[in-house]
Amino acid sequence: MYLNLCFLYSVISKLLDPQSAAIVGASPKPGTVGYVLLENLATRFKGRAYPVNPKYDVVELWGRKIKFYKSLLEVEDDIDVAVIATPAPTVPKILEEAGQKGIKAAVVISSGFAEAGNVELENWVKAVAKQYGIRLLGPNCIGVYNAYTNFDTQFLPVERAGRPPPGPIALISQSGAVATAIMDWAARRRLGMGFVVNYGNKADVTEVELLEAFAEDERVKVITMYMEGLKYPGEAKRLLDTVRRIAPKKPIVVYKAGRGSTAAQRAVRSHTAAMAGTYEMYHGLFKQAGAIEASSVREMFDMAKALATQPTPRGPRVLVVTDSGGMGVQAVDALEALGLEVPEVPESIAKELKRELLPFAAVSNPIDVTGSATDEHYKIVLDMLLPTAFFDMALVVTLMQVPGLTKNLAEYIIGAKKYGKPIVAVNFGGSELVQKFEEALEDSGVPTYPTPERAAKALWALYRYSQVRRRL
Amino acid sequence: MYLNLCFLYSVISKLLDPQSAAIVGASPKPGTVGYVLLENLATRFKGRAYPVNPKYDVVELWGRKIKFYKSLLEVEDDIDVAVIATPAPTVPKILEEAGQKGIKAAVVISSGFAEAGNVELENWVKAVAKQYGIRLLGPNCIGVYNAYTNFDTQFLPVERAGRPPPGPIALISQSGAVATAIMDWAARRRLGMGFVVNYGNKADVTEVELLEAFAEDERVKVITMYMEGLKYPGEAKRLLDTVRRIAPKKPIVVYKAGRGSTAAQRAVRSHTAAMAGTYEMYHGLFKQAGAIEASSVREMFDMAKALATQPTPRGPRVLVVTDSGGMGVQAVDALEALGLEVPEVPESIAKELKRELLPFAAVSNPIDVTGSATDEHYKIVLDMLLPTAFFDMALVVTLMQVPGLTKNLAEYIIGAKKYGKPIVAVNFGGSELVQKFEEALEDSGVPTYPTPERAAKALWALYRYSQVRRRL
DSSP: HHHHHHHHHHHHHHHSSSSSEETTTSSSTTTTTTHHHHHHHIIIOEEEEEEEOOTTTTEEETEEEEEEEESGOOOOOOOSSEEEOOGGHHHHHHHHHHHTTTEEEEEEEOSSGGGGOHHHHHHHHHHHHHHTEEEEEEESSSSSTTTTTEOOOOOOOOOTTTOOOBBEEEEEEOOOOHHHHHHHHHHTTTOOOEEEEOOOTSSSSOOOHHHHHHHHOOOOOEEEEEEBOOOOOTHHHHHHHHHHHTTSSSOEEEEEOOOSSSHHHHHHHHHOBBBBBOOOHHHHHHHHTOOEEEHHHHHHHHHHHHHHSSSOOOSSSSHHHHHHHHHHHHHHHHHHHHHHHHHOOOOHHHHHHHHHHHHOOOOOEEEOOTTTOOOOHHHHHHHTTTTTOOOOOEEEEOOTTTTTTTTTHHHHHHHGGOOOEEEHHHEOOOOOHHHHHHHHHHTOOOOESSSSHHHHHHHHHHHHHHHHHHOO | OOOHHHHHHHHHHHHHHHHEEETTTSSSSSTTTHHHHHHHIIOOOISSSEEOOOTSEEEEEEEEEEOSSSGGGEEEEEEEEEEEOOOOOGGHHHHHHHHTTTOOOEHHHHHSSGGGHHHHHHHHHHHHHHHOEEEEEEEOEEEEEETTTTTEESSSSSTTOOOOOOOEEEEEEHHHHHHHHHHHHHTTTTTEEEEEEEEOOOOOOHHHHHHHHHHOOOOOOOOEESSBOSSSHHHHHHHHHHHHHHHSSOOEEEEEEOSSSSHHHHHHHHSSBOOOOOHHHHHHHHHHTTTTESSSSSHHHHHHHHHHHOOOOOBEEEEESOOOOHHHHHHHHHHHHTTTTTTOOOOOHHHHHHHHHHTOOSSSSEEEEOTTOHHHHHHHHHHHHHSSOOSEEEEEEETTTTOOOOTTHHOOOOOGGGGGOEEEEEEEOOOOHHHHHHHHHHHHTTEEEEEEEHHHHHHHHHHHHHHHHOOO
């Protein structure tokens, strides 16, 4: 059994990270799905790419000659994955050829299967895959984006849909369009996402297996999941067991869409033919298993960013440092609403702080260095308080609009990482200084957020994860 | 009494929208507060500016000769507002000169009053202002930003803290730094904010009077308020009465910071010496009076943007159109959680839609035109459903990453405004197409949001406002 599982995982990791790929349905005609796939794999993929299309022989593209194969069987080299983007009725035959060629993994992009009412065709495809021992992702999916090798079966051109840089976050998405939009958004924000997978109709490879594969991949530090609903009996139990096993080792952040009543159920059903189930059921399942639940796509990545870069806190006590009293108040509101603590600064330390900061600074928690603060004031507070046993993490508000702050402040905040406690920052505004400052922090592993509420939720996720680690 | 009130309001509107201003403490030295104020008012203000500083005579600045006056009394022309940025102890004497000169309004930027423990000095300033009938904003404030005339007493340079373009939103902020950060953020997003006022220690002019002034100004379509707490006995009652009177005519959106327990109270007290009060008290007050409450600064502007541009809906029924089933599901979740309705499409219309849209489109509500949609599919849905009596507003999700959509879609959505019902859009991503599309919509008065949750909250605010209008 163990060997068998290992074998399965290694095929799935090949599906996610192949050395070679065939593109069946590759096309030299710009504007087609087959062209985008060919461009992705022939010009950016770090592995070997084999275009398959009987209509073409050798075509000059991107300044070089591209050879098209008549069929998979014509390719002489080994192929890790067959990417299939031909009309639905042709897929069973192509899969059969893949099987004969000894290919063990396929991504079926094509639509026109169960989602369009063609359940029998989908069952036929499943049967062929099973017969040849092919693990199949899809059909009706955007497949895989691997930022490390640019194995990329997303069929929208880069100009329209950006691709994120490599990084510690993996996404498993039930919705193709949501995955595409997330990638485009992450690309703009330089959010590192090593892997994005959309499994479409889930004829074979399931989200549970993808979870397992990412659990094993050391480049993945946080797994995010966008889910609408499960499909088959027994899946909830398997998901529960898998999350429970993985979560203590690697954080899993889940956003479950389709929470509401009839209209939400109707929407889920018509979208992925999945049953949304009562939201309470999923909520209970995630909580019990140790997944961290987000209440929106954005929040999922706010949390993932912190989980991927910050150490696990030892407790719920947050130090708040701010140059805006108003932002400090908002931070405390948000932290307390989430059940985190904002304890007072012990009197002896407060006295010492009083000497070092401006006379009108507030030296209790939140510590308000005021709008007249300099970079050094933040350094003093962080160095004096973060190493003590009184605080488990820090939320640092830096409204850079005040006159005394410079980009050097980033170094001081990054420097405080040496105390081994989570630090998140809040920046708000739009000037170049704000943007540069944010980039400096993010590039050195200090996640930044535009509002105190979002930063607080990220700290909450870290604290929640510390409990998952402890409990399980 | 009526005449007296009118007189008061006209002085306050002069304070917010003067034709002429003196800058006491103006300085030719870059990097000082007096320099930024001088630069604001001498180079960008559309009215007349009179620098006052006995240390200087005529100085060449920005390629022209700037005359400095020795005192306010030396200026021969009439002055609407004295902007005072000299050390705190000098302020009473300067106010006295303003009074002798017949100036009726002053913005005192200087700090070092009650907020620093100098209560007597602040009382003295109040007494002088009262004696001469001067209405005084501050002290310890950033004062006024008027985007129409660039009357701008914000003392941070534009490079560090952006200024928003003119527009229908006014902000009354208890926190100076929060106001500054909001302006910088709004400037980047091109969010139109005609007026921003921070009242600092509130020695004289109060938030209630500012509310009254904005209620009267036709350029202001929505009033936003950032509050931490009230200060004096009887203020809650006055605020309640004022909001109740204004709200049915002009929407008021409030974000009250300082909601939590001891730590939040502590933070508010040390920040503005105000009592946070129980949050429940404020919540009850706002609800009763007809203010729309936001739960964060960002949400306040999400709502304000919709209230400033959209008609009042007749009911809670939302039409959801989407090209991503997943986003549709999220929208329904969010709408239903807020008590809005997502009714089914009547069968006869659904049949007709079925003929016009793609065969695998979902024609119930949410209507999923699918990732294969073209611009025209959105037009068909909006034209067929929005004019009917079945829907009161529309939430349109346009993930522009899908291949069939172009920037023309913006025109169709903007065109649907003719049905006189609120429309908000959801866009997510980062490519240039997404950004251009968003700008086109926003510039034509269709507010866009990056997540379905935020768009739903904006529709909720519109519905809530329709109830305020009806009820009061």
